[in-house]
Amino acid sequence: MLGLGTATPRRFTTALTVLGLLTAGATLQVAAATPAAAATTHRVLFDNTHAETAGNADWIISTSQPDPTGQGSSPSKETDWTGALSSWGVALQKTGDYSLKTSTSALTYGGSSATDLSNFDTLVLPEPNTLFTTAEKTAIMTFVKNGGGLFMISDHTGADRNNDGEDAVEILNDLMTNNSVDSTDPFGFSIDSLSISSDYPSAISDSSNPVLHGSFGTVTKSLIASGTTATLKPADNSAVKGLLYRTGYSGNTGAFFATSTFGSGRVAFWGDSSPIDDGTGQSGNTLYDGWNDTGATNAALALNATEWLSQ
Numbered sequence: 001m002l003g004l005g006t007a008t009p010r011r012f013t014t015a016l017t018v019l020g021l022l023t024a025g026a027t028l029q030v031a032a033a034t035p036a037a038a039a040t041t042h043r044v045l046f047d048n049t050h051a052e053t054a055g056n057a058d059w060i061i062s063t064s065q066p067d068p069t070g071q072g073s074s075p076s077k078e079t080d081w082t083g084a085l086s087s088w089g090v091a092l093q094k095t096g097d098y099s100l101k102t103s104t105s106a107l108t109y110g111g112s113s114a115t116d117l118s119n120f121d122t123l124v125l126p127e128p129n130t131l132f133t134t135a136e137k138t139a140i141m142t143f144v145k146n147g148g149g150l151f152m153i154s155d156h157t158g159a160d161r162n163n164d165g166e167d168a169v170e171i172l173n174d175l176m177t178n179n180s181v182d183s184t185d186p187f188g189f190s191i192d193s194l195s196i197s198s199d200y201p202s203a204i205s206d207s208s209n210p211v212l213h214g215s216f217g218t219v220t221k222s223l224i225a226s227g228t229t230a231t232l233k234p235a236d237n238s239a240v241k242g243l244l245y246r247t248g249y250s251g252n253t254g255a256f257f258a259t260s261t262f263g264s265g266r267v268a269f270w271g272d273s274s275p276i277d278d279g280t281g282q283s284g285n286t287l288y289d290g291w292n293d294t295g296a297t298n299a300a301l302a303l304n305a306t307e308w309l310s311q
Contacts (some may be wrong), residue, residue, distance in 0.1 A: 001019035022116045034250035042310035043099045044092065045120040046085065047104060049240055055161035058272065058281035059126035059153075061089030062212040065102040065246070066115055068093070087278035087291045088302055091216075098310075109133070127168045127273040141181035142170070145263030149309025153270045156195035166291060168273075169193055169228060170283035173210050186269050187260040188237025189230045195272075201222045201226040201244040201256035202293050211243055211259060211268070216303030220246070222256060223296040227272025230255045237262070244301075257301065258307070268305045276302055 034303030052059040060083035068089055071081045075094070078087040092098040101115055109117040115141055117123060126127050132140065144150045152175075154168045169191050176182050176190070200221045203212050212219045232240050232252040244254035249255075260267045270276075276297035279289030291298055 008017060008189070025107065032169065034035045038256060040097075041099050042122070042307070043101075043120040044122045044124060044306060044310060045103055045115060045117065046089070046124045046126065047103045047107065047128065049103050050125075050132065051162045051164075052126055053282070054129050055129060056286045057129070057161050058084035058285045058287060060102060060278070060281075061085045061100060061178070062102065065104050068100055068102065080282055084277045084281035084285070084287050086280060087299065088198070088276060088306075091299065091303055092306065098306075099108075107136045107139050109143045116150060117143040119277050120148070121152060123150040123304060124153070124306075125172070126153045126276060127155045127159070129159075129166070129168065129169050130164060131171055136177055137179040138181060140175065141186070141262075143239060144265035144267060147264040147311075149266045149268075149303060149306075149311065151268045151270075151309055153273055153276060154191050154228055156228050156271045157193040158195060159226070166201055172269075176274060185233055185236035186262050187269075188234060188240030189232045189255070189258055189260065189269065191269070191271070192229050192231055194228040196224050196227055196229070196246065198226075199247050199256075201246050203244050204242065206243075209243065209305045210308045211301070212255075214307055215301035217297065219301045219304065221296045222270075222272075222298055222301055223275045223290050223293050224256065224272050225274035227256070229253075229271050230258050230269055232258060233238055234306045240275065257305075259305075262276070266309050266311065268309055270301075270305075301309035 029268040036202050046061050046293050048060050062068030062071050062081040073079050075090045078090050103115045152172050156168045160167045173191050202221055203219050229246050240260040242258050246254040256271045258269045274290040278291040279287050281287050
């Protein structure tokens with residue numbers, strides 16, 4: 001005779017079954033409560049170590065550097081951050097998909113600095129006005145070759161804002177032709193020594209191009225207000241592609257906006273800093289609103305290109 005405290009084999013089996021179901025249910029509940037993995041954060045570094053604020057230039061996303069969120073982690077309008085590129089920065093910040101920083105020291109790759117290029121997906125060079133050092137050129141080119149995105153923004157020839165004898169045309173051409181990684185026309189284009197007073201370059205017809213038709217909108221035109229263009233050399237790099245052209249130009253000449261690749265990385269070129277100027281910035285600068293120019297789609301172009309470069 002079984003004692004009162006002893007379970008029958010049938011009851012014991014049933015208890016195990018119930019316990020198993022409860023355990024499984026708890027497991028399912030835990031699994032269902034686990035949040036999905038966060039989307040990839042695109043890390044973008046804006047350079048401010050090569051006289052990007054010389055003269056009337058104010059090519060920064062914020063005066064809070066290196067971290068723009070020091071001026072506010074959730075900006076809603078361009079004036080929440082201070083700088084002529086604040087519209088660009090705020091638009092990216094508002095998506096929640098980007099981590100933005102500003103470089104305030106020499107550019108490096110493979111170092112321990114928080115702004116070392118190895119910590120970023122894209123580097124933006126907004127009209128640099130001093131030459132890159134030999135070490136910096138090696139760092140930038142290696143960064144791109146290993147998968148980084150490089151956004152080069154020029155201005156017209158003679159735009160030497162700090163009067164050191166070098167302008168953005170010369171500085172960016174020097175980066176491409178005088179570096180220790182590859183000086184044999186690595187991106188497949190050179191920047192023209194021109195000063196084009198005004199124009200509205202038009203986009204090519206390519207419905208599948210992610211820069212012209214990206215998540216930030218469709219690009220139709222850009223703006224030249226004293227800028228330049230590039231000459232493409234597909235024989236040197238077959239990936240080079242002109243996306244917007246100066247009026248009356250096509251093919252390998254007059255490219256106002258172009259893209260290319262190098263190694264595992266991506267490159268974009270823009271021939272004028274006027275389109276990225278949002279007209280607001282630090283006191284004392286004379287700025288103009290090209291970002292919101294009604295005859296162009298500059299915001300979509302800048303943002304789509306940033307997205308494409310960040311892969």
